[in-house]
Amino acid sequence: MIALTPVGVVRGGRGVVVDDYWGDSRATIELADHVPTESLDGIEAFSHAEIIFFFDRLDDTSIVTGARHPRGNTAWPRVGIFAQRGKARPNRLGATIVQIEKRDGRTLHVRGLDAIDGTPVVDIKPVFAEFLPREPVRQPAWSHELMRDYWKREG
C-alpha cells in the first residue's frame, strides 16, 4: 500500500460532477498548509502543468477494475478500465494538463481543470514538450466521439 498526502486542493470551478462542457472551467489550486510557498516558484515560466488529483467523491463500490462500455454507452465497445479515462478506476487518480494563468503566492490559477471544488491534489508537474508524444497519436473512433463536447463551453 502507498500512502499519499494531498499537497493542495481545487477551489472554485464547478460544484457538481458532469461529463462534458469543461471549456469555461477556471479554478485555483491552493497549497496545503504543510507545503512551502516556494514549491511553486518558477512555475509561471511554463504555459501548462499536469495536475494529478484524487476523485474523492467516488465510493469504493463504484470502482471498475475490469471492463465496461465507456460512459455505459453500448454504441461504443466494451473496453478495459486501462483503455479508457473514466474516473471510476482503481486508485481513483485523475491526470489533466491545464493552462497556467497566474501564480499568486500559494495559489495557482488554472484553466481547463476537469475537477470539482474541493478535490484533493496530489501532484503538480510542469509540462515539458519533451515528455509529450514524440510520434503521431493513434486512438479509436469511440474516444473521439466521447470527447466531442468535453471542452465545449456550457450553454
Next chain:
Amino acid sequence: MIALTPVGVVRGGRGVVVDDYWGDSRATIELADHVPTESLDGIEAFSHAEIIFFFDRLDDTSIVTGARHPRGNTAWPRVGIFAQRGKARPNRLGATIVQIEKRDGRTLHVRGLDAIDGTPVVDIKPVFAEFLPREPVRQPAWSHELMRDYWKREG
C-alpha cells in the same frame, strides 16, 4: 491520507536509477494479481498510454517540498518542486507517456518508460489527443537543456 494499491509492476527496462539516456528503454508492465486481465482489453487501439507510477526506491528524507536547483545544477535557476519534474517530490509519483508496443494477456509491452525494474504502477491511462495541450507549449530554457540527452540512446 489517500491509500493506493499498485495495479501492476514494471519488469525489465533498466535496473539502476540514472538521469539520462532512456531512448532505448523497453519494458513491460505486469498486472497485479487482484486486477482482472480484461482491464487491458482494447488498449492496443491506442498508440500511447500514460503510466503513473511510484518512485518506491526513494526514502522520505530525500524528498524536496520547497525549491532547489534542478539536478543540483546551479547554472539553472532554483525553482519550486512543482516547477520541475524531478522524482524527489511530495508523494513520489511519476507520470510518463509511453508508446504501446503490444498487449499480451496480463502484460503490456511499452517503449520509453523511465522507470526501473520493480517500480509499482498505480494507473494506466490511454492518451487521447484531446487531453494534450491545445495551445502552444512554453517552457524555460533550463528545462530544454535538462532534457537534451534524456531520450538519447545509451553509448
